[in-house]
Amino acid sequence: MNSENYYPFAYVPLPYSFDALRPHISEYTMYFHHDKHYKNYLDKLNSILAKHPLWQNIPLEVLTKMGDEDLQKNAGGTYNHELYFNSLTPDYKDPSANMKNLIAHSFGSEKELYSAIIDASVGHNGSGWVWVVFTPEKNLEIMVTPNHETIDFDKYIPLLIIDLWEHAYYLDRQNDRREYLSAVMKLLDWEKAEMRLNGMK
Numbered sequence: 325m326n327s328e329n330y331y332p333f334a335y336v337p338l339p340y341s342f343d344a345l346r347p348h349i350s351e352y353t354m355y356f357h358h359d360k361h362y363k364n365y366l367d368k369l370n371s372i373l374a375k376h377p378l379w380q381n382i383p384l385e386v387l388t389k390m391g392d393e394d395l396q397k398n399a400g401g402t403y404n405h406e407l408y409f410n411s412l413t414p415d416y417k418d419p420s421a422n423m424k425n426l427i428a429h430s431f432g433s434e435k436e437l438y439s440a441i442i443d444a445s446v447g448h449n450g451s452g453w454v455w456v457v458f459t460p461e462k463n464l465e466i467m468v469t470p471n472h473e474t475i476d477f478d479k480y481i482p483l484l485i486i487d488l489w490e491h492a493y494y495l496d497r498q499n500d501r502r503e504y505l506s507a508v509m510k511l512l513d514w515e516k517a518e519m520r521l522n523g524m525k
């Protein structure tokens with residue numbers, strides 16, 4: 325994630341190599357997704373802020389909620405992509421005992437959580453993002469936001485996010501969003517999810 329959290333926002337390198345997520349996500353997809361799509365949002369965000377000094381001291385999370393359409397799109401595109409690349413790992417490890425309890429409490433089992441994520445994603449019409457969040461009631465919950473919109477950060481802690489835009493999977497799987505989601509379930513970074521739960525980025 326962006327460690328500065330204020331303008332100018334730094335380019336955050338992919339935390340693993342482009343080919344590390346194979347065979348689930350190809351090197352080609354990861355290269356275009358990170359170095360073209362994500363970087364494009366980041367560059368546009370910085371260029372918008374360069375022209376608006378009053379927005380330069382606003383944290384990234386808040387910028388994603390602002391009414392200006394171009395600003396929202398590029399701030400959300402930056403925030404969500406940085407969280408996405410840090411929601412995946414080539415070194416999948418099962419959730420910790422603590423996280424397993426939380427999953428069981430909220431969904432019954434990991435299998436049921438994964439089914440719910442996939443169903444919510446496939447049921448969403450068009451581009452967007454699916455989130456696993458921690459609620460004020462101390463549950464896990466799945467949320468879907470359209471386009472590059474974000475969740476209510478005052479209320480929910482984002483633990484994991486998955487990109488539902490076709491550019492995330494079209495090169496590998498054409499329009500098969502369900503197959504992409506099934507593959508991503510084997511890449512979720514539960515260690516980082518738990519760090520976010522504990523207030524560490």
Ligand SMILES: [Fe+2]
Nearest residue numbers: 361487489492
């Ligand atoms: Fe994307």
